[in-house]
Amino acid sequence: MAQNVGAPNKEPSDGYQLRVVQEVLLALLAKEASHGYQVRARLQLALGPLAEALNAGQVYVTLNRLEKAGLVSAERVGQPDRPDRKVYELTRAGRTRVLEWLGDTSWPKPAPAEFHLKLVAAAAAGLADPERLVADQRHALLAGLAAAQRAALTEPDGSVAGLLLEGVVLRLEADLRWLDTCAQYWTSRKAR
Amino acid sequence: MKIANEALLSTHGLRMHYGRGSGLVRAVDGVELAAAAGEALAVMGPSGSGKSTLLHLLGGLQRPSAGEVWLAGRRIDGLSEKALARLRRQTIGFVFQAFHLMDELTAAENVELPALLAGRSPRTARRRAAELLERVGLADRTGHLPSALSGGERQRVAIARALVNEPLIVLADEPTGSLDSAATVEVLRLLDSLRTAGQTLVVVTHDARVAAVADRLISMRDGAFVEETRLSLDSGGRLGERLGALTGLEG
Numbered sequence: 001m002a003q004n005v006g007a008p009n010k011e012p013s014d015g016y017q018l019r020v021v022q023e024v025l026l027a028l029l030a031k032e033a034s035h036g037y038q039v040r041a042r043l044q045l046a047l048g049p050l051a052e053a054l055n056a057g058q059v060y061v062t063l064n065r066l067e068k069a070g071l072v073s074a075e076r077v078g079q080p081d082r083p084d085r086k087v088y089e090l091t092r093a094g095r096t097r098v099l100e101w102l103g104d105t106s107w108p109k110p111a112p113a114e115f116h117l118k119l120v121a122a123a124a125a126g127l128a129d130p131e132r133l134v135a136d137q138r139h140a141l142l143a144g145l146a147a148a149q150r151a152a153l154t155e156p157d158g159s160v161a162g163l164l165l166e167g168v169v170l171r172l173e174a175d176l177r178w179l180d181t182c183a184q185y186w187t188s189r190k191a192r
Numbered sequence: 193m194k195i196a197n198e199a200l201l202s203t204h205g206l207r208m209h210y211g212r213g214s215g216l217v218r219a220v221d222g223v224e225l226a227a228a229a230g231e232a233l234a235v236m237g238p239s240g241s242g243k244s245t246l247l248h249l250l251g252g253l254q255r256p257s258a259g260e261v262w263l264a265g266r267r268i269d270g271l272s273e274k275a276l277a278r279l280r281r282q283t284i285g286f287v288f289q290a291f292h293l294m295d296e297l298t299a300a301e302n303v304e305l306p307a308l309l310a311g312r313s314p315r316t317a318r319r320r321a322a323e324l325l326e327r328v329g330l331a332d333r334t335g336h337l338p339s340a341l342s343g344g345e346r347q348r349v350a351i352a353r354a355l356v357n358e359p360l361i362v363l364a365d366e367p368t369g370s371l372d373s374a375a376t377v378e379v380l381r382l383l384d385s386l387r388t389a390g391q392t393l394v395v396v397t398h399d400a401r402v403a404a405v406a407d408r409l410i411s412m413r414d415g416a417f418v419e420e421t422r423l424s425l426d427s428g429g430r431l432g433e434r435l436g437a438l439t440g441l442e443g
Contacts, residue, residue, distance in 0.1 A: 050435050138411075139421045144438050146404040146423035151435060153381045168438050169401065176400050 023101040033089035048161020049151045130186040138179050145172040199226035206259035219245040221415030232387040234406035235396045242415040243396035251363045252276040285354030285362040289369035291346045293338040300334040303353045310357050324352035344375025364395040
């Protein structure tokens with residue numbers, strides 16, 4: 001699903017994430033020509049505690065790639081006593097890409113199919129007890145929910161990063177409800 | 193005595209059965225529970241799983257059909273009504289889904305009442321109530337009647353009341369069950385602050401968000417504990433890294 005929206009620089013393993021980071025950086029540059037550190041600061045503000053997950057170098061590496069791909073142009077600005085800094089600006093192609101991304105309604109990471117098939121295959125081959133798999137998955141999602149919720153509760157009122165954390169919490173809640181439904185199904189199959 | 197020495201609150205072979213023969217309901221069916229001092233424990237299960245009955249047994253509101261309940265080194269399931277009432281007043285704070293505030297008393301008076309019943313001076317009770325209402329963010333609502341408060345505010349008054357006698361343990365039964373989502377977040381924030389302050393807490397709920405406030409989550413089904421999940425975050429990576437995987441931002 002996620003890969004079908006025309007990603008020119010797809011990487012074999014983590015292309016999806018990388019593609020999104022590219023579009024995000026392009027979009028964050030759309031406001032005005034900026035230094036890499038300004039782009040990074042905007043990203044950190046939007047993500048709050050989640051910004052830890054991005055490694056610091058990734059912004060600069062990605063900006064270089066975008067420059068090579070012709071989606072941004074870079075102008076060197078000299079600084080006394082320090083190496084030159086680059087000021088990045090969207091090109092016309094970069095702006096087009098941002099608009100495409102904004103209009104793309106494919107929803108990231110639809111996970112249920114993989115887990116569902118895991119349960120079906122495990123049950124069919126007798127590889128594992130689906131109920132056990134559901135229970136283990138539930139532990140993992142609950143731990144994730146606790147982490148996301150604690151982070152959300154410590155964000156100040158009106159924090160933009162809190163909005164993202166709330167999204168994570170709501171999504172995990174829905175996933176947990178689905179796991180309960182899975183558990184009921186596989187328990188009743190076993191009882192038969 | 194061995195159980196009592198290890199945990200602040202524990203049960204052994206706890207059962208609560210209603211009816212008989214084909215009408216027998218095993219509401220609580222052989223529960224072994226142990227909550228350490230300072231631990232926040234959640235018991236999660238669908239309605240009818242026996243979690244509310246369990247909470248009533250833990251708090252001495254009902255007597256078990258069989259088994260033991262120990263609180264702070266003392267077996268409480270066989271205490272007299274009078275001794276149980278004193279225990280509930282002085283060492284346990286209750287929080288209920290329906291708040292159970294006194295309608296004709298102000299927020300401050302509701303919070304003061306258990307302190308007065310426990311023999312504190314009116315002055316001490318007043319001071320404690322003011323402190324607690326400030327802690328739950330209701331310093332400007334102390335003179336309001338419950339009818340003039342929102343659901344979330346009423347539950348926060350009830351939480352302040354539960355804390356007024358500095359209970360050894362707080363027992364909460366679906367504390368957000370009657371609240372909308374904004375009020376739920378207010379109460380979750382408060383429960384989270386109790387956990388970080390080291391208040392021993394047992395909360396029973398069907399809501400994963402409420403359960404996720406705890407250090408440890410026990411899943412209950414048909415009167416028995418079936419799964420246990422550790423929710424403390426000290427093991428396994430930094431918060432941002434763990435959350436990154438949930439948002440599609442790792443890289």
